[in-house]
Amino acid sequence: MMLEITNIHKSFGNNEILKGVDLQIDKGDVVVILGPSGSGKTTLLRCINFLEKADQGHAIFGDIDVNLKTASKKQIHEIRQKVAFVFQNYNLFNNKTALENVTEGLIIGRKVAKDEAIEIGKKALDKVGLAEKYHAYPSELSGGQQQRVGIARAVALNPDIILFDEPTSALDPELVGEVLTVMKNIANEGTTMLVVTHEMSFAKDVANRVIFMDAGVVVEEGTPKDIFVNPKEERTKKFLKRVLPEDYIFYI
């Protein structure tokens, strides 16, 4: 088991967002979390990377065993070395070029030698199809290109797992494809991924496991076929009916 989360709880004020979620991810897994907005998907991801502090919960990251509420700064730093994050709004460093965005974490966060970091950074940008844009600032890039830099930034860190928080939600429809293609490519290379998305085709084609969340709990999980073709829970069926087109035929 590469990542195991147990009984994670999180409230904002009186609003309980996560009501005891468990999650196991193996090496090489591509896990997609589906669910209506407000179901706690994003909060779950953010708690795993300590961008939000969980109220309760436990996590095992490889050989690090940690309480999500009381983790020390040192533990958080260690875990962030293993986990990379791709944001909905890209969150590129606007004062840095594409290449500097990718190498920043390597040089400053991980103390990789500068030459080596640039080498790794260029490779990562090549991989996402931005070999021409090493020295472009985020303001010179389209949304799709910015998100691909965001993915390169995560890949370059060579993390154990990459968390994707609705990576295509902020994009123009015509730019979604290029980002999904990049994600498929890195999934095919065996990268472990946990993806919150509304892209059903990505879940169907790329995921080996799909989790359906609603109102702060995991309602159902299984293979894409289990979830899309034979959903057991009423809530899952209702959700799929809403998000999938009337005449959607599911091929596996």
Place this chain on the structure above:
Amino acid sequence: MSEGLNYQFLVDTFFVALSGVPIALIITIVSLLIALPLGFLLALTRINRIPVLNRFAQIYVSFVRGTPVIIQIFIIYSSVPLLLASIFEKYNINMNVYDVNPIWYAFIVFSLNTTAILIEVFRSALSTVSKGQLEAAYSVGLTNVQAFRRIIIPQTLVVALPNICTATVNLIKATSLGYAMSLQEITLRAKVAANVGYNYVEAYIDIFLVYLILCSLVEYLFKLYEKRLRRYKAVNV
């Protein structure tokens, strides 16, 4: 005045006024050195709603903004010596409070004043840098200090720079009020020179020109610096 302007005096006094520039600049630089970091930190307490400090910064800003600088000078210049006198007496320090160089009071007044202005400048500038970039910095393994130094502060500075320039120019001009505590700066020196022959118009013209030149120069330097800092924005704006 019936004889028209005394040109010889006009030229001579220009250099007298000019000799006050170092004092004005020292006060400006010292005040900025204190106010820039302090204003930035207090702006952070405002943005992050740190209890107590946030409230303190808010009240502090309203006090300073809501009172004329000249009154702040009068208050500091009259109350601090009293305070010092009682301290000196208590600890048997053999020193006359009225021998203290007024420049020290100027440092206090103008750094306190500029801090308040910069709190607001940095507060608005900080809010233009998305919190997401800070999160991204954490997620790639940067510490808090690294994230601020490398990502947040450079971008905040670009936005804040025009307002920091305004604050600096205002500060230079405000040092002219230092004459109220007999500070040997531009205004006082020229006025003293004018007292001799009642050549006030000439002296005021000189003072006017010195401030104008000084402030234009500072503005120009800020423009150069801003141009360098905002390279990354040059393309889309």
